[in-house]
Amino acid sequence: MKAFAVEFQKIRRRKIWLIIALLVFVQVVWSLWGVSDMDAHELQQGWRFSLYQFPLLNSIMMPIVAAVVASRLCDIEHKGQSLKSLRTILPAKKIFDAKFLCGAVFMLVATILQVLLICIIGFGKQFTEPIPVRLIGYYLIFTFAINSTILVFQQVLSLLFKNQMVSLSVGLIGTFTGLFSLFFPQGFQKFLIWGYYGVLMFVRMDWNPETRISNLYWTPVDWSGLIFLAVFFFAIYLVGRLLFIKKEF
Amino acid sequence: MTEIIVTTGLCKQYSKVLRVKDLNLSIPEGVVYGFLGPNGAGKSTTLKMILGLAKPTSGNISIFGRNIDDRNRIAILRNIGSLVESPGYYGHLTGEENLRIFQTLRELPVNEIDRVLHIVRLENQKKKKVSQYSLGMKQRLGLACALLGTPKLLILDEPTNGLDPAGIQEMRELIKSLPHQYGMTVVVSSHLLVEIDQIASHLGIISKGELVFQGELSSLHQKSQHHIALRTMNNSLAVKIFQENKVPFSVQDGYLILPALEDAQLARYTTFLSEKYVGLVRIEERKKSLEDIFLELTGMAVSL
Numbered sequence: 223m224k225a226f227a228v229e230f231q232k233i234r235r236r237k238i239w240l241i242i243a244l245l246v247f248v249q250v251v252w253s254l255w256g257v258s259d260m261d262a263h264e265l266q267q268g269w270r271f272s273l274y275q276f277p278l279l280n281s282i283m284m285p286i287v288a289a290v291v292a293s294r295l296c297d298i299e300h301k302g303q304s305l306k307s308l309r310t311i312l313p314a315k316k317i318f319d320a321k322f323l324c325g326a327v328f329m330l331v332a333t334i335l336q337v338l339l340i341c342i343i344g345f346g347k348q349f350t351e352p353i354p355v356r357l358i359g360y361y362l363i364f365t366f367a368i369n370s371t372i373l374v375f376q377q378v379l380s381l382l383f384k385n386q387m388v389s390l391s392v393g394l395i396g397t398f399t400g401l402f403s404l405f406f407p408q409g410f411q412k413f414l415i416w417g418y419y420g421v422l423m424f425v426r427m428d429w430n431p432e433t434r435i436s437n438l439y440w441t442p443v444d445w446s447g448l449i450f451l452a453v454f455f456f457a458i459y460l461v462g463r464l465l466f467i468k469k470e471f
Numbered sequence: 472m473t474e475i476i477v478t479t480g481l482c483k484q485y486s487k488v489l490r491v492k493d494l495n496l497s498i499p500e501g502v503v504y505g506f507l508g509p510n511g512a513g514k515s516t517t518l519k520m521i522l523g524l525a526k527p528t529s530g531n532i533s534i535f536g537r538n539i540d541d542r543n544r545i546a547i548l549r550n551i552g553s554l555v556e557s558p559g560y561y562g563h564l565t566g567e568e569n570l571r572i573f574q575t576l577r578e579l580p581v582n583e584i585d586r587v588l589h590i591v592r593l594e595n596q597k598k599k600k601v602s603q604y605s606l607g608m609k610q611r612l613g614l615a616c617a618l619l620g621t622p623k624l625l626i627l628d629e630p631t632n633g634l635d636p637a638g639i640q641e642m643r644e645l646i647k648s649l650p651h652q653y654g655m656t657v658v659v660s661s662h663l664l665v666e667i668d669q670i671a672s673h674l675g676i677i678s679k680g681e682l683v684f685q686g687e688l689s690s691l692h693q694k695s696q697h698h699i700a701l702r703t704m705n706n707s708l709a710v711k712i713f714q715e716n717k718v719p720f721s722v723q724d725g726y727l728i729l730p731a732l733e734d735a736q737l738a739r740y741t742t743f744l745s746e747k748y749v750g751l752v753r754i755e756e757r758k759k760s761l762e763d764i765f766l767e768l769t770g771m772a773v774s775l
Contacts, residue, residue, distance in 0.1 A: 228572055235563050298561055302601070307559035307616065310522050310548045311576045471524040471555075 225312055225320035229295070233324070238294050242332045245287050249279055250339060257347050263435075268349025270438035272340045273361055274425040280365060281401050281419040284332070288373040289393025291328050295321050296380035296389075306471050314467040318381070322374055322459070329369040337362045357424060360443060364422040367448070371415050371455040372396070378462030382469065412450050415458075421447040473536075475500040475624055475656045476521060481530035483516050483680075490516050492680040494530070498658060498673070501650050505671030505688070506660040509769055513680040514660040515556055518628050522553050534624070549577070552622040554630055558613020562602035566593055566612050569601055570619065579620045587615040590645070606633035614642070625649065625657045631666065643670050664765050678769035695759040697731040701741075704750025712747055726755075 256275055257268070264271060299305045308317055337358060344353060372393075379389035400416025411417035424443050429436040474497050481494040491513040498504045508514050519525040521532055523544045532539045534547050560569050570584045588594045591611040596604070601612065610633050617625055630646070631639045647670050649655045661667050667674055668688065676684040684691065702725060703709045709727055713720045718740065721728045729740075737754075744751050 224576060224578070228575055231568070231572055231575065232561055232564070234568065298563070302560040302562050303557055304559035304561060306524055306555055307553070307573065307613075308576075309524060310551065310553055311545070311573065313545055470526065471519060 225316050226323050229320050229324035232298055233295065236294050236298070238291055238328055241287055241290050241294070242328055242335070245283055245332055246335045246339070248283065249276070249336060252279060253339065253343055257343055260347060262350070265347065265350045267351065267438045268347060269344055269351055269354050269358075270425045270440065272343060273354075273357065274423070274427060274438055276336060276340060276361075277365070277419040277423045278404070280336075280368075281404065281416065282397065284329075284365075284369055284419070285372050285393055285397040285400060285416050287332065288325075288329060288369055289376045289390055289397075291325050292373055292376035292380045293386045293389055295325050296377060297386050299381070300384045300386075309471070314469075315463055318377075318463045318466050321381070322377055325373050325377060326370050329373055330366055333362055333366045333369060336365070354440075357440075360424070364448065365419075367451055367455070368415070368418045368422065371418070371451055371458065374455065374462060375415060375458050378458065378465065381462075381466050408444070408447075412447060415451070415454055418447065418451050422451070473500050474498060474533075475535060476658070477533040478517075478521070479531045479533075481517065481520060481532065482528045483513070483520060483525060484528040489528075490680050491520070491527075494677070494680070494682050495685075496675055496682065497685065498656065498675075500656050501654065502673045503646060503650060503657045503659060503671045505667030505674035506658060506677065507664060507667045507674055507765070508660075508662060508677035510662050512662075512677045512769075514662075514677055515628055517677070518553075518555055518626055518658070518660060522551070522555065522626060523548065524555065550623045551626060552617030552619065552624070553626040553628075554610075554613045554617045555626070555628045557632075558609050558616070560601045560609060560612060563600065565598050565600055566604070566608075566615075567597040569612060570616060573616050573619055577620055583619050587618045590618055591615040592641075607635060607638045610634060610642075611638075614645075621653050621655070623655060625655050627657065628660045629662070630659060631661070631663075639666075646670050664761055668761055676765065676768055683768045691761065691764060694764050695761060697756060697758050699729040699732055699737060700726040700753070700755040700757050701729065701744075701751065702726050702753035702755075703744065704752060708747065709744060709749045712744065712749070716743075726753075728757075 253272070253275065260268065299308070340358065376389055376393055379392055380386060383389060396416040400414055400419070403411045403414050403417035404420040408421055411421045421444055424441050425438050426441050427436050427438055476496060476498040478494050478496040481491060482489060483491040494517060506514055516525060520527045521534070523539065535550065537543060537547060539547055561572070566588070567584060570587065574581065574583055585594065588597050591614050593608065593611055593615060596608060601609065604612065610630065614627070614630060617627070627646070631642050634642055643666065646657055646659060649657050659667070659670065671688055673687050674691065675682055701709070706722070706725065706727065710722065713727070719730055741751055741754065
């Protein structure tokens, strides 16, 4: 708890909140543009529209936000070579845990703000379909779970490599790969942590080229995908933490 | 005198090269212990192993009478302040905010921050961002951080690096005062013999990873023997005379080196040489310097 609180002392003036604010701002503008001109048919599928649009937006933006947050949290230790001092006071695993929890707070806030945005848009535009409370709850949990998995992966890279270009480049490549994986079968998507925004989506689109009308429909939640993601999370967390513990100075 | 740090057969291997070999350190409590060695001798590696920042390949480390392992490491290090290689800091925070982080983690009272800032004379710079500090100020901040909570043991690796001459003198005076003022034991590593000579009472000399000397500084001084060097116009004749009279001597760089002699005895020899018309042109009293001893022990040149 002490180490967790200290993480927030360390990041004063690092403006990490600004990254989250920027993300939310872009998503507000994007979604307002998306719902600005909805007809009755679209309003009838309003919640589905939001829960289809936001995971796509997330696959573009969230991995980059996670990479930047992890990098901002970790590069302060490399710049001033402070890990040497810290590791004489705290066990390495506690430093790792505290950093992850601190980053997770930012990702959780981003996710909650996004869900609030979805609700505000839904009520503001008066979507005519009933609000899928349970699925919005799932959306929050799944999005946070994916964000956390990407965050811990980025944190491992940012802590192990002094040069933050390594972690940021991997994050960027991962983002593009995750985005392209949306066009591939789900079996392939499940091997990429960045592809899980697509795996754990429960809205699909059926577009009719003749009528040029698109219909959004609910699909069952892919629980096996969530289990795979959990395996990824714990594997990355435990292996990454072990590598950090074993790192010598 | 009880030992505060004892290492037994301490070894560290990096990619098949043994950087520290069978190191048996024995550091008494309440002294300033100088850990001396040329650059790359293994000083920092040894200190890092003591602080748990590097894992020994083999051997034991005992601090405060307890063998250090992964479980008790942090509890033991709670009583140790350290500054290894370069000071650790957060450049975007002020000096005071930096210290607050370590004060919070060590669960110390808030007034500790002002106390240590006063000791290192940084109280007027505490609101300034550390990225704007000079190297010397960063070094002092690192020392302030190590002094938080008045630890029983202070481990300082090359603490005068980057300081100007006045800062070096100030730092040395401060280190010397710590055992008397706060009852601390201070381990200071340096590659500068003159520095260790000024501040330490005990020392260990490491060369190529091996401990080549350990003991009180005074015992090292005792090794520096006096001798007499004579230069004559006819050394070969002088050699012959000394050999005939069974006077112990050696020849070095055109000088005849005699052991330390009583004045009366030396006077007899010089008179004797004059009577034989050897042409005595110089009589010098020489003393082996600490640097010479250091070079002998380490077998290499060193920054002095």
